[in-house]
Amino acid sequence: MESSRLCDLPDAILQEIISNLPPEEAVRTSVLSRQWVDQWMGISKLELDENAFEERQHFINVVEKLRLVVSSSTCLRKFSLVFEVGDEAAQVNQWLSGFIKPKIEDLNLDFERVEDPLFLPSHLFTSKTLKNFRLNMQNVINLPSSIYFQSLKTLTLNHVTFPGGSSTQKLFSSCPVLEELILLDCSWRNVRSVRIDFPMLRKLIIREWKDDDYIFLNDLNGPFHCQIMILGNNLKTFYYDGDLINDYFLHTPSPVTDATVEVHPADSHLNAGYFVLKLLRIFSNVEKLGFTDFAAEALSYTPVLLQNIPFFRNLIELRVVSVSPIVLSCAALLTVLRNSPRLNTIEFVMGVSILENGAPINPLPACFExxxxxxxICGFSGSDEEMLAIRFLLLSAPLLETFYIYCNDYEFDSPDASERLDMLFEKIISFPKVSEACNVVFD
Structure with a gap:
């Protein structure tokens, strides 16, 4: 009776039920009756994750059964596969061919330990329906001669190695409506130069950290980098977090409003100071800006760079990321502060300090007043230099409304440290404040 009532439900509801079942349960419905097999022809969503299975072989068997069940379906719109490939590359290539349908709209492929080439079906690269594509694969992406993503809005590539030749250039100029591009630790070692040209691109995130493979190839073949030109008529958000592996050039007629330049100490043949300044000059109209202590130090080493730091007339929020409390009198940091007359909010990730016998901060940035x-302040550890900085800031900002201080958990994880933290908090509360309305929030 229960079964017959379930079967009486509309097809759309039955297909939604199948889509939301765990894969091993879903595959069992295919042997219940002919009606259930027919429902698979209309299924629109399928998410397969090896991590949800205790046994690898069980997962492989389930996926293979599902591939056979949906082989004739043309309705699959959303597909996700998470799998450690290893020596199963041939099997995975069959899955890719079987599950990625011509009308796919949302595709997520997350592969670990890719030792042999994987091949995405060629029709994927000329899809008229694909809107979101995420690929994590530490190997070369094999690109066909024809590439045109008519409807692609978001593209995320993680650990992908781009091939040489014209195919990589074609990939980065064949997405006319792309709005968000995320490149995480991708390798450009086969590419000398490329132009990223997406007229509707609004958000670009780039992370490139050196790994063991990069260091090995760098030692073997000598230093190399790719020159990457980014054309973004509508770019609003730019985020770079990396080790100066490649060189970037931006051409953005419309102003970027949210920019982050997090460069880190690295053995790079690129000049860190010029790299940072080149980007900052493009971002002179930002409303939100973030950079690292290393970026500030790289600018501070060369007076001519300091003199060319732009005027940030629209900057409202500044975020400084450091490995230890940044010295407030750092030349580049002070220059940015002095060049930002409308600055409303400052965040110091890992703190800020003033050296006891350091150079005076004179003149004071106008925005402070x-x-x-x-x-x-995030990552507060309670050093004397940090306390000096907090005292100075409380005395320097007459319009200050809120001063947040978030502690470094590692510094205060014992009973004795907890008592010390209470003492520090009481001391900070007792500091004189030029703003009577200022509320100090301690956590």
């Missing part, structure tokens, strides 16, 4: 309302 006219606009600064919020200061955040």
């Amino acid at each position: 006219t606009h600064l309302k919020v200061i955040l």
Whole structure:
């Protein structure tokens, strides 16, 4: 009776039920009756994750059964596969061919330990329906001669190695409506130069950290980098977090409003100071800006670079990321502060300090007296230099409304440390404040 009532449900509801079942349960429905087999022809969503299975072979068997069941379906719109490939590359290539349908709209492929080539079906690269594509694969992506993603809005590539020749250039100029591009630790070692040309691109995130493979190839073949030109008529958000592996050139007629330049100490043949300045000059109209202590230090080493730091007339929020409390008198940091007359919020990730016998901060950035309302300090460890900086800031911002201080958990994880933290908090509360309305929030 229960079974017959279930079968009486509309096809759309039955297909939704199948789509949301765990894969091993879903595959069992295919042997219940002919009606259930027919429902698979209309299924629109399928998510397969090896991590949800205790046994690898069980997962492989389930996926293979599902591949056979949906082989004739043309309705699959959303497909996700998470799998450690190993020596199963041939099997995975069959899965890719079987599951990636011509009308796919959302595709997520997350592969670990890819030792042999994987091949995405060629029709995927000329899809008229694909809107979101995420690929994690530490290997070369094999690209066909024809590439045109008519509807692709978001593209995320993680650990992908781009091939040489014209195919990589074709990939990065064949997405006319792409709005978001995320490149995480991708390798450009086969590419000398490329132009990223997406007229509708609004958000670009790039992370490139050196790994063991990069260091080995660098030692073997000598230093190399790719020159990457980015054309973004509508780019609003730019985020770079990396080790100066490749060189970037941006041409953005419309102003970027949210930019982050997180460069880190690395053995790079690129000049860190010029790299940072080149980007900052493009981002002179930002409303939100982030950079690292290393970026500030690289600029501070060369006076001519300091002199060319732009004026940030629209900057409202500044975020400084460091490995230890950044010295407030750092030349580049002070220049940015002095060149940001409307700055409202400053966040110091891992803190800020003033050296006891350091250079005086004179003149004071104008924004401190006219606009600064919020200061955040994350990773506070309670050093004397940090306390000096907090005292100075409380005395320098007459419009300050809130001063957030978030502690470094590793520094205060014992009973004695907890008592020390209470003492520090009481001391900070007792500091004189030029803003009577300022609220100090301690966590």
